[in-house]
């Protein structure tokens with residue numbers, strides 16, 4: 001068992017501060033046996049809860065994230081074998097492959113031979129018999145795809161940043177140029193080493209936060225960050241390509257060809273992503289779980305403000321402690337107000 005999950009390139013991951021988050025929770029001497037991580041992302045919080053022996057429930061709006069949750073949180077014992085890993089990477093001459101990625105994303109995110117290999121790998125993953133092997137293979141494929149992208153996202157058509165022969169002040173050309181095969185093997189081995197059994201029935205489900213039917217003693221809320229200035233790239237725009245991979249047979253019907261990056265509209269929603277409605281969404285979620293312990297990750301200079309969030313807890317009959325986890329002093333931050341990571345720990349008023 002490891003202390004935290006491996007490094008991933010996911011926007012908003014709490015990996016670096018998860019141990020501090022947990023220390024603050026422990027310092028409150030709260031009694032809880034189960035947790036619900038309702039904006040699960042990379043699974044950092046659920047993995048920590050799993051390590052701590054809790055029944056860990058993970059949920060996220062995206063299917064690709066949910067498969068990561070199934071691989072690392074729900075899965076207590078299963079590891080992918082070398083034979084399965086080789087099967088995923090090998091083109092089967094007797095199988096009639098489709099090449100949707102190559103057809104639709106040509107010259108957008110990856111080189112032609114890489115697109116072709118991604119097509120083959122997805123279809124081979126779907127042919128694996130064991131479900132958990134499938135989830136682990138998907139996890140490794142997502143990490144591979146992310147690490148080979150400039151800035152690790154899919155919201156721009158910018159393959160040229162990789163292929164132009166210029167000196168760069170950013171990015172990591174050495175990593176971009178590692179082969180998909182080598183990266184995939186590395187990430188499978190890495191995932192295997194993180195799988196452990198806490199002897200609890202942990203789960204991972206795909207759901208929007210407001211329609212999630214799960215519950216637990218402690219609800220962890222880490223919603224998308226919407227800055228008060230409003231320059232906001234939503235999660236769907238950043239990661240739509242990974243959602244397309246896990247919907248391989250149907251995603252073609254959702255491609256927006258008017259956008260240069262051929263964004264796949266599958267699963268796009270404004271819930272918790274819109275400047276005008278995020279405060280209401282947060283309020284509805286807190287109301288839904290106001291008889292539980294709520295732990296809320298918050299970054300300032302966002303919507304709602306720290307004061308507004310505090311009021312939402314009070315209006316919902318909860319008392320809360322606000323803890324400062326750390327401040328960022330980015331060189332680019334021109335205003336005097338430092339960016340800070342906070343934790344609200346709330347419980348029902350007696």
Ligand SMILES: C[S@@+](CC[C@H](N)C(=O)[O-])C[C@H]1O[C@@H](n2cnc3c(N)ncnc32)[C@H](O)[C@@H]1O
Nearest residue numbers: 012013014039040041042044061208209222271
């Ligand atoms: C700040 S990230 C969470 C990061 C996570 N705690 C971690 O450490 O990796 C927010 C997550 O919310 C998910 N998300 C966005 N809108 C959502 C919604 N309406 N319902 C549920 N999840 C949503 C995104 O897919 C993203 O993974």
